[in-house]
Amino acid sequence: MNREDGDDSFDYLFKVVLIGDMGVGKTCVVQRFRNGTFVDRQGTTIGVDFTMKSLIVDGKRVKLQIWDTGGQERFRTITQSYYRSANGIVLCYDITCKQSYESLERWIDDVSKFAAPNVVKVVVGTKADLESERIVQVEDGEQLQRRHGMLTFIETSAKENTNVDKTFYRLAETLKRQHDxxxxxxxxxxxxxxxxxxxxxxxxxxxxxxxxxx
CATH class of the missing domain: 1.20.5 (Single alpha-helices involved in coiled-coils or other helix-helix interfaces)
Structure with a gap:
């Protein structure tokens, strides 16, 4: 387990869980957000990985506990236990993989069963830099977000550092204001x-x- 952002001072503390199929790029997104780096050939997350990162929102220090979960089926029951205390859920799919998009319905069903009713959900399409290989259209992500009443839908690229910080900042902002x-x-x-x-x-x-x- 990795832990960053050693400063223990904060005004708000929220738990955020990333879920989605194996290989969609959850760990790459977290690493880009955490330390601004990108590793092209990232190892598979085994179980759950953990890190922290703070943001300044409305002049306050908001610390995010980020739980990056493995997408393998054998870890699904482990992942479910993390939903219960989650404040935010980031549901990830790969825009070049239709199956990863279709699997989100299953992940969303798990969230509805195990997470709190007021958990804030965000849909993230990863690997937006692979436009030439796109299979899942932008409209598909937007429809999923509207259908399930999620906070927002956004496409990201960890490789090109597109919309990664924006995703977590929007989530942190919403969680802070919901808490207030x-x-x-x-x-x-x-x-x-x-x-x-x-x-x-x-x-x-x-x-x-x-x-x-x-």
């Missing part, structure tokens, strides 16, 4: 509990007073 929104609602609910005798302010106060009355 959840904390804001929890604070409002707590305020209502502590001030149950106060005059309601607007519809939101009235709403929570009603549901928490008993």
């Amino acid at each position: 929104a959840g904390m804001s609602i929890e604070s409002q609910i707590e305020g209502i509990r502590l001030n149950s005798g106060s005059t309601p302010v607007g519809g939101l106060w009235q709403k929570y007073e009603s549901c928490c009355r008993y």
